[in-house]
Amino acid sequence: MGHRKLKKFAEVESFSNVFQTHLFPEDGKVFPLKGNWKEDYFKNDNPITIELGCGRGEYTVGLARLFPQRNFIGMDIKGARIWKGAKAAIEENLPNVAFVRNRIDFIETYFTQGEINDIWIPFPDPYPGKAQKRLVAPPFIKRYRNIAPKGALVHLKTDNQELYEYALEQVNEHHYPLLCSSDNVYSDAERLGAERFRLLTEIQTYYEKLFLTIGSKIHYVEFSI
Ligand SMILES: C[S@@+](CC[C@H](N)C(=O)[O-])C[C@H]1O[C@@H](n2cnc3c(N)ncnc32)[C@H](O)[C@@H]1O
Numbered sequence: 200m201g202h203r204k205l206k207k208f209a210e211v212e213s214f215s216n217v218f219q220t221h222l223f224p225e226d227g228k229v230f231p232l233k234g235n236w237k238e239d240y241f242k243n244d245n246p247i248t249i250e251l252g253c254g255r256g257e258y259t260v261g262l263a264r265l266f267p268q269r270n271f272i273g274m275d276i277k278g279a280r281i282w283k284g285a286k287a288a289i290e291e292n293l294p295n296v297a298f299v300r301n302r303i304d305f306i307e308t309y310f311t312q313g314e315i316n317d318i319w320i321p322f323p324d325p326y327p328g329k330a331q332k333r334l335v336a337p338p339f340i341k342r343y344r345n346i347a348p349k350g351a352l353v354h355l356k357t358d359n360q361e362l363y364e365y366a367l368e369q370v371n372e373h374h375y376p377l378l379c380s381s382d383n384v385y386s387d388a389e390r391l392g393a394e395r396f397r398l399l400t401e402i403q404t405y406y407e408k409l410f411l412t413i414g415s416k417i418h419y420v421e422f423s424i
Pocket of ligand 1: 251252253254255274275276277280301302303304321322323324404405406407
């Protein structure tokens with residue numbers, strides 16, 4: 200690991216808005232904020248949105264700026280990436296932001312039934328040939344259903360055509376209600392509607408900017424679980 204990455208990795212440990220306790224529920228240990236995020240961390244009763252595979256946390260921080268009456272949590276395994284969003288939230292005094300560093304596979308360790316209201320998944324790894332590892336694959340949807348109420352929204356944004364088609368297949372196969380889809384977000388303003396178009400184009404992630412530079416189309420699927 201490079202010197203700058205190591206420095207961020209160490210610094211992120213000290214951030215009050217980053218949680219990276221790795222617990223093993225089989226040891227009988229429970230993450231203290233599980234079921235208590237609103238009361239003990241956010242100190243309000245506002246709904247919580249989670250950003251999965253958040254990287255630098257552009258959606259977590261961007262949405263938190265736009266919606267002070269909601270809470271936002273970014274989750275990723277990479278601490279040096281989370282550093283960027285967590286640092287921005289601290290510098291801007293955003294009380295409605297937190298980050299969890301761990302694998303999304305363990306998401307139920309951190310949240311209880313119904314604690315998360317909706318889920319953003321911007322530019323997840325597409326895992327070609329390994330469908331079960333995709334963040335919209337059945338094992339992950341099962342986990343999300345254990346932390347979110349029925350009807351919770353999932354917002355998937357991707358440059359990857361195969362992942363886009365896979366998400367639509369999953370929607371069909373499992374009868375998830377489809378709220379919206381777009382093969383090319385930036386040329387679909389009318390179909391997406393003003394509010395959705397704004398959220399999808401005004402907040403751009405690090406990976407999205409890279410993909411736009413090389414002329415990739417950005418796809419979007421919104422469904423409920
Ligand atoms: C392609 S990057 C996208 C990052 C960010 N969303 C963006 O658009 O810039 C995918 C991110 O997902 C994270 N990731 C992938 N699978 C994960 C998992 N199972 N648990 C936690 N993080 C994961 C990676 O660490 C990486 O930061």
